[in-house]
Amino acid sequence: MTLNPEQREGFMEKLQKEEQHLLFDLREIEKNKNFGDDVDDFEEKTDETEEMANTLGVKHSLDSQLAEVRSAIERLNAGTYGVCTKCGRDIELAVLEAFPSSALCKECKRGA
Secondary structure (H helix, E strand, O other), rough: OOOOOHHHHHHHHHHHHHHHHHHHHHHHHHHOOOOOOOOOHHHHHHHHHHHHHHHHHHHHHHHHHHHHHHHHHHHHHOOOOOOOOOOOOEEHHHHHHHOOOOOOOOOHHHHO
C-alpha cells in the first residue's frame, strides 16, 4: 500500500504514541509489584497469588501489544507498512485506521 507523506506521518505518530502508553503501563506494573511482602495468613497469600497471576496476564498482554506496535513501526520505516504479512495484499485503510499496528488484512484476520 502506498501511503502519502501525511498518512505515513499520521500512522507513525499514532504508533509512537501507543508505544509510549504501553511503556508507561509496563513501568507502572513493575513499580507497583510487591507480591509476597508482609503476608501474614493463608487467605492473604491466596489473594496475593491471584493478584500476581492477574498482573502477569496483563503484563503479557501489554508486552504482546508493544511487540506488535514496534513491528508496525519497523514496517513503516521499511516501506512495507500496510501490506499483509500473511498474503501480501494491501491492508484496508479502514483496518489501519482502527488498528494501526495491524499486520493482517481483513480476509486474513477472518481466517486467523
